[in-house]
Amino acid sequence: MTQLVWLITGCSSGFGELLTHHILSRGDLVIATARTLSKIAHLSQAGAATLELDVTHPQQAINDTVAQAIAIYGRIDVVVNNAGYVTSGAWEDIEYEQLLAQFDTNVFGVVKVTRAVLPHLREKKSGTMVFISSLSGWCGHPFVGPYAGSKFALEGMVESLSRETEVFGIKTLLVEPGRFRTMLLSPDNLHTAPSKISDYDKASKAHVDGLAQEDRMQPGDTQKAVKIIVDLVRKEGCAEGREVPFRFPLGTDCYESIKEKCEETLHLLKDWNQVINSTDHENHSNSN
Numbered sequence: 001m002t003q004l005v006w007l008i009t010g011c012s013s014g015f016g017e018l019l020t021h022h023i024l025s026r027g028d029l030v031i032a033t034a035r036t037l038s039k040i041a042h043l044s045q046a047g048a049a050t051l052e053l054d055v056t057h058p059q060q061a062i063n064d065t066v067a068q069a070i071a072i073y074g075r076i077d078v079v080v081n082n083a084g085y086v087t088s089g090a091w092e093d094i095e096y097e098q099l100l101a102q103f104d105t106n107v108f109g110v111v112k113v114t115r116a117v118l119p120h121l122r123e124k125k126s127g128t129m130v131f132i133s134s135l136s137g138w139c140g141h142p143f144v145g146p147y148a149g150s151k152f153a154l155e156g157m158v159e160s161l162s163r164e165t166e167v168f169g170i171k172t173l174l175v176e177p178g179r180f181r182t183m184l185l186s187p188d189n190l191h192t193a194p195s196k197i198s199d200y201d202k203a204s205k206a207h208v209d210g211l212a213q214e215d216r217m218q219p220g221d222t223q224k225a226v227k228i229i230v231d232l233v234r235k236e237g238c239a240e241g242r243e244v245p246f247r248f249p250l251g252t253d254c255y256e257s258i259k260e261k262c263e264e265t266l267h268l269l270k271d272w273n274q275v276i277n278s279t280d281h282e283n284h285s286n287s288n
């Protein structure tokens, strides 16, 4: 495969940072971005081009940054929508503004960056769009409603996008990591809303304490994950000679939870088959 040019959001730590290092080690070119340029100075020293990009900025500002990015190497082949964070708290404790902010980064930011790159990919009739979703795009765990909501929303939007754009030769890869050791749950990056309601107080606090204990103790090795992501895009290593699926769960916890949810869903469809299939108008035939 020829040398690819990657544009990545949220490169100051975690997946974005390690992806940048790994992609460079494979001989591809990277335009690493972050909302604070000084936080990715080390990636510039490692050989990446760097640009400032806050995914919550207005569409025009993001279009301008993407145009600058395209000008660096003359093209973008792979865009990785990686920037994101977690807001944790009970439904009743989350302020509307916190919910909006969560969706602004994890959903609307992704939409803006993707819309800025898409005309370029359509024009050259090639490219890959990678979206870092989550196990939280499958399972709504308690006290992470805003985060799960944002990743479920992302999954639906990206599934539609994938079907709209495959005719242009553009590939879409929706990556769903389980729990990986990054800065996601660090005190600086995790947004929490402590409960003001006594009914939730104990469970909410236990959840936040659990997240704090898990900070940088997660089972997933991010180095292993980024190698797999690059293999999937480049169709090398684990993906050599294989059809790469649109949706790709990553991690042992992800495997078990998704399997359980699929089995539960199949069980529900089987158990309630007759009721589910009993609501059509009498004069409606399936061939309509």
Ligand SMILES: NC(=O)c1ccc[n+]([C@@H]2O[C@H](COP(=O)([O-])OP(=O)(O)OC[C@H]3O[C@@H](n4cnc5c(N)ncnc54)[C@H](OP(=O)(O)O)[C@@H]3O)[C@@H](O)[C@H]2O)c1
Pocket: 009, 010, 011, 012, 013, 014, 015, 016, 034, 035, 036, 039, 053, 054, 055, 056, 082, 083, 084, 085, 105, 109, 132, 133, 134, 135, 176, 177, 178, 179, 180, 181, 182, 183, 184, 185, 189, 218
């Ligand atoms: N680690 C996991 O267990 C896990 C599991 C499933 C999914 N994910 C997903 O993986 C992605 C990367 O997270 P991570 O685990 O690598 O955590 P991380 O180490 O906290 O990295 C998140 C990155 O997103 C950036 N970011 C946040 N808001 C931004 C904004 N408005 N504009 C641009 N960049 C922004 C942060 O930059 P600043 O330094 O500027 O804050 C940081 O570089 C996220 O989408 C997350 O939801 C992670």
